[in-house]
Amino acid sequence: MANKKSQDLMDKLVSLCKRRGFIFQSSEIYGGINSCWDYGPLGVELKNNIKQCWWKSMTQFRDDIEGLDASILMHPQVWVTSGHVASFADPMVDCKNCKMRFRAEEVQGTKCPNCGGELTEARQFNLMFKTHMGPVEDDASMVYLRPETAQGIYVNFLNVLSPSRQKPPFGIAQIGKAFRNEISPGNFIFRSREFEQMEMQFFINPKEDDKWIEYWKEERMKWYHSLGIKKENLRFHQHDKKELAFYAKMAFDIEYNFPFGWKEIEGIHNRTDYDLSRHTQASGKDLSYYDDQTKERYIPYIIETSAGVDRSLLVCLLDAYHEEVVKDEERTVLKLDPKIAPIKAGVYPLVKRENMPEIAKKIEDLLRPHFKVFYDEGGAIGRRYRRQDEVGTPFGITVDSQTLQDQTVTLRERDSMEQVRVKIDELVGVLKKKIWGN
Numbered sequence: 001m002a003n004k005k006s007q008d009l010m011d012k013l014v015s016l017c018k019r020r021g022f023i024f025q026s027s028e029i030y031g032g033i034n035s036c037w038d039y040g041p042l043g044v045e046l047k048n049n050i051k052q053c054w055w056k057s058m059t060q061f062r063d064d065i066e067g068l069d070a071s072i073l074m075h076p077q078v079w080v081t082s083g084h085v086a087s088f089a090d091p092m093v094d095c096k097n098c099k100m101r102f103r104a105e106e107v108q109g110t111k112c113p114n115c116g117g118e119l120t121e122a123r124q125f126n127l128m129f130k131t132h133m134g135p136v137e138d139d140a141s142m143v144y145l146r147p148e149t150a151q152g153i154y155v156n157f158l159n160v161l162s163p164s165r166q167k168p169p170f171g172i173a174q175i176g177k178a179f180r181n182e183i184s185p186g187n188f189i190f191r192s193r194e195f196e197q198m199e200m201q202f203f204i205n206p207k208e209d210d211k212w213i214e215y216w217k218e219e220r221m222k223w224y225h226s227l228g229i230k231k232e233n234l235r236f237h238q239h240d241k242k243e244l245a246f247y248a249k250m251a252f253d254i255e256y257n258f259p260f261g262w263k264e265i266e267g268i269h270n271r272t273d274y275d276l277s278r279h280t281q282a283s284g285k286d287l288s289y290y291d292d293q294t295k296e297r298y299i300p301y302i303i304e305t306s307a308g309v310d311r312s313l314l315v316c317l318l319d320a321y322h323e324e325v326v327k328d329e330e331r332t333v334l335k336l337d338p339k340i341a342p343i344k345a346g347v348y349p350l351v352k353r354e355n356m357p358e359i360a361k362k363i364e365d366l367l368r369p370h371f372k373v374f375y376d377e378g379g380a381i382g383r384r385y386r387r388q389d390e391v392g393t394p395f396g397i398t399v400d401s402q403t404l405q406d407q408t409v410t411l412r413e414r415d416s417m418e419q420v421r422v423k424i425d426e427l428v429g430v431l432k433k434k435i436w437g438n
C-alpha cells in the first residue's frame with residue numbers, strides 16, 4: 001500500500017509531467033482514454049535518449065549483437081506457436097452489478113470492491129488485442145497486435161544469422177511497441193495497454209546457459225547504474241517455481257523501489273530452446289545451428305533481457321525528482337543524468353541590453369548542431385535557472401558584462417549550482433566531456 005508521502009510524490013511527478021510537457025493523457029480533449037499516454041516535447045526527448053543509450057549499449061559498443069525492427073502485425077500462427085493464444089491470459093471476475101472487471105488475484109472475498117455487488121466465477125481473459133487485416137472482418141482475417149517484441153526476433157533468427165555472419169553466442173536487439181489488454185492498468189505509465197519494449201535475445205550453446213544468464217544479469221544492472229539510478233533503489237528478484245513463465249527455466253526481475261512498492265522493470269529469462277523448437281515444429285523451417293568447429297548441431301538456448309521503455313523512463317524521473325531549499329528558496333530539480341536530459345543547456349543573456357541577447361543567440365547557434373538547447377531571455381536569471389532545473393537541464397550558460405570584455409560565459413551546473421567561467425570557443429568541447437565523457 002502506498003503511504004501518503006509516496007502518493008504525494010507520484011501526484012507531484014504526474015503534475016510536473018503534464019505542466020512541463022513530458023507526458024499527457026491520450027485524447028485528453030475527449031475526456032481521455034484509460035491507460036494510454038502521449039509523450040510531449042520533453043517526454044519524447046527523454047524517451048529517445050533512453051532508447052539511444054540502450055541501443056548503443058547493445059548494438060554499437062559490442063560486436064556480438066545485431067539490431068532488428070520487425071513489424072507489429074505478424075502471421076497469426078506465430079501467437080499460436082508461442083503459446084500466447086492458449087495461455088497469455090489472466091483469470092478475472094466481473095461484477096454483475098456495476099460491470100467492473102478485476103483480476104481474480106486482486107479481489108479478496110466474493111464481493112465487488114467497487115460497489116459490493118456479486119461477482120462472477122473467475123474466467124480466463126486473453127490479453128492480446130485483435131484486429132482484422134484486409135476488407136473482410138472474419139476469423140480468417142484476424143491478426144493480433146503483438147504483446148511482446150520477442151517473437152519478431154525468433155522468426156527472423158535465420159534471416160539475421162546469415163547476412164550478419166554471426167554465430168552463437170550472439171544476440172538480436174529490438175525496440176518497439178507492444179500491446180496488452182491489461183485488466184488493471186495503472187500507476188501512471190507503469191502499466192498501460194500500449195507500451196514500448198527494449199528486448200534482446202541472446203542465442204547460445206545450451207551447455208553455457210548458467211554462465212550467460214549470470215553475465216546478462218550483471219550487464220543489465222550496470223546499465224541502470226549508468227543512467228544514474230541509485231543502487232539502493234534497484235534489486236533482483238528471482239522467480240520461484242510458481243512465478244516462472246511456462247517457457248522459462250530460470251528468471252530474474254530487476255525491480256525498482258517505486259512509491260507504490262518494489263516492482264519489475266525488466267525481466268531476464270533463460271527461455272531454453274522453447275522458442276526456436278516450437279517455431280521449427282510449427283513452420284517446418286529448421287532453426288537449429290551447426291557449429292563447424294565442434295561439429296555439433298543444436299537448437300540454441302535463448303537468454304532474454306526484456307525491459308520496458310516507459311517503466312525505465314518513470315524510474316529515471318522518480319529517481320531524479322528532488323525538492324530542495326536553497327538560500328531560503330525552494331526549488332524542484334530533476335537530477336537526470338546529462339546523457340538522458342531532454343535539454344542539455346539553457347542559454348541566457350543576463351539582461352536584454354548591451355548586445356548580450358545577440359551574443360547569446362550566437363552561442364545558441366554554435367551549440368545547436370551538437371546539443372538540444374533552450375534560449376531564454378525573459379525574467380530574472382534565478383527564475384530562468386529554476387525553470388530549467390525543474391525539467392532536468394544540466395547546464396546553464398549566461399552571457400554577462402564580462403563576456404563583452406573577455407569572450408567568456410558562466411557555466412552553471414544544475415545539481416551543485418556552481419558557476420565557472422568558460423571561453424565561448426571551448427564550450428562545445430567542455431559540454432561534450434561533461435555530458436558523454438569524451
Ligand code: GAP
Pocket residue numbers: 147148149150180182189190191192193194195196197199264265266267304306307308309310311
Ligand atoms: N518477452 C518477455 C516479456 O515480454 P514481460 O515480463 O511480460 O516479458 C517485459 O515484459 C517488460 O515489459 C516488463 O519488465 C515491463 O518493463 C514491460 N511491460 C510489460 N507489460 C507492461 C505494461 N502493461 N505496461 C508497461 N510496461 C510493460
